[in-house]
Amino acid sequence: MSLAHALLTSLLEKSSSGYDLARRFDKSIGFFWRATHQQIYRELARMEQAGWISSEAAPDGGRTRKKLYSVKPAGRRELKRWAREPAPMVELRDELMVRLRADAVVGPLGLEAEIERRAALHIEKLAAYRAIEARDFPEGSELSREARIQHLILKTGIMYEASWAAWSREALAVLRETAGD
Template sequence: MSIQHALLVSLLERPSTGYELANRFDRSIGYFWQATHQQIYRELARMAKKGWLRAEDAPEGGKRRRKIYHVLPAGRSALIEWVKTPELSLESTRGLLIKLRAEATLGPLGVEDELRELIEQHEARLHVYRNIERRDFSGRPLTRAQRLQYAVLRSGIVREESWLHWAREVLPLLATD
């Protein structure tokens, strides 16, 4: 996933100046996708060159000339195409979160199928972790080294259980009527 998709979602939610967008990004998407203000401005310029954005002068409100960015049809299409392309990697959580924001803004885009597939993958990983736990860490006293190894495994188990709990809460929200 690129930062461009995250920025497109943010601008579809509300056209903004680069400064406003960077501040909003810090307070929302920025909690799971970090980008400096410089990166955001650089990407806005690239997206405008691609024809994904239009920048118009903001009403005068200060000494600096500011531009408000709006998503053009080509940018909207690029975002929809990206959302509809499944990222079925267990590490694709950031992209999934952006896709959910896009789904909220643009309407049903098919993220439900991707989430179902990811749930299956995370369930399979949790099953592997649970088998390792039973095989290697149950029914006997553990050495210090084994307790530390088990702590690492428990981290993975807790992470998978938490992700699955969250995903199962989200899934009904994606169902279309």
């Protein structure tokens, strides 16, 4: 149940509405944890039920239905408790591997185009992350603990995309070898 905890973290940084959270999840947090707005609304309702967060009408004089959520002490405690639990390992789980194995068994299926498509997406993401890094974490800058951790998270994304971009090149080389069919 870590969507709840991702939301708690986000709300601690800034009290927000479900809608705002959904949009923020398309950016920073969304680099490593995606969620749709339906998921977020459902989870916020549960968290309020559990007493981790409270909501109030947004301070706009009732012009909108917007609700502002903020973290209660119990929510903060819960986040700390959870963060110390062992984190399940993320295992490699990729449909493309299943497809490659299928290709090996039922003959060449022309997966090259698909791999090229993915390579392009990885390179695109990589460039985006590197741009953010250059902007937010310029070389030689002194950073707070919080900023250093945020930088680490960004570098994780960079490592991830760079690895898969490199993998794509190797996979294409293997599929294009003509010898030994």
